[in-house]
Amino acid sequence: MEQFDMFVTVVQQQSLNKASQLLNISQPALSRKIMKLEQELGVELFRRKGKRLELTRAGEVCYEYALDQQRLERKLHDSLRAFRSATKPASIVIGASLTTLQSTLPDLITIYTREHPHTDIKAVTGKTHEVVPLVKEKKVDIGLVASQIDDPGLVSVPLFDDHLCLVLPAAHPYADHAGLTVHDLHELPMILFSRGTWYRVLMDEMFHRCGVHPDVKMEIDSFEAIVRLVATCQTATLLPESYLRHPLVGNNELTVRFVPELEQTKRTTSLLYTEEAALEAPIRRFIDLAVKHYR
Structure with missing residues (x-):
């Protein structure tokens, strides 16, 4: 990739001398690298016209390829930036009964992602008696059910009566x-x-x-x-x-x-979660937003 980067600089400067100054490398060394690239590719990339360099047709093809590679490399670094940061990407897993999945959850997700567009939200569906243990066993972060739940291991927040x-x-x-x-x-x-x-x-x-x-x-x-x-x-x-x-x-x-x-x-629609889950910022934000929206 380094040879292609040097090649792109030479093309854009149309001069080995100017390119060598930008790359902080001697002109003879740069000239040898370009020649080595031509040997490896088996084609001539430049025509020398006095002090100026002009691309051959093969050089034009190679230049477009080199630009594509640079764009791909930038895209790769952008995609990996989140993984190099100290914090992992925010995510929430919501367990929803079928009725709340169709009637209530779409509005809450729309409102939440409008303010936090980079949060990854996943939904797991099931009947209410299936969602409750999913929340307790921390297989989902939040439960959304069309019922009031009285369970000592869960926090149940009523959102609205229907x-x-x-x-x-x-x-x-x-x-x-x-x-x-x-x-x-x-x-x-x-x-x-x-x-x-x-x-x-x-x-x-x-x-x-x-x-x-x-x-x-x-x-x-x-x-x-x-x-x-x-x-x-x-x-x-x-x-x-x-x-x-x-x-x-x-x-x-x-x-x-x-x-x-x-x-x-x-029937009362409620949010379910554990006190431990609510300590995580994305989950706490979702809970607060849901309560605010319906109250």
Whole structure:
């Protein structure tokens, strides 16, 4: 690489004398290095015209290659700079339940990376009962779940309360009905979350309490799949209010109805972490930002 660097300097100066002064090397020594490079490549790189040097066609090709090598070397050093520094690149691993992954986590990551763009954030998904041990065993730094957790080994910070809404296709018979109650859901064709998810547990408890038995056509884990299928199948569903952003509702031609019994069926979304994890600056910043955002 040293010979190519010298070659580039000679090309740019168009003079062995000027190049030797910049490189702090004698002109004869520089001339020998250029000749050695020509011998190794098997081509003539320069034509001598008096005191001036002109590149041959082979020299032009070699010059472009040498510039590319210099750019690659600079890029390599830039990429390695973080590893040579005293501090390692910041990273956060977040364990999220499926519902919070789709409704809450995207906003928090967007806000955090806007202020700290070089932090590497990874997400691990699972049900709430799977996320809790991941945080306790330090397999993830932070947990984000749609539930309140009381565990002596964890700090649980409530972010916000969320309730369920009735979501209908725009052409559904109930779309324009005023004063809907939970009893209007009895035998109503619906697509609901799969059994075992926190929101489905919440729904089933409410249905049992109110003596309501909807006609469950499908059970699905994904918010996005439910939204698409509700419009396609012309069925109803129950979704948390935090997920129902205006573009999502409008783009899928849905309507949202607030039912008193559903508004009373609340779930608290919480951040989970260990006191030890919170001592690390990137994790502490994420926690503080999340609390500030929702309060």
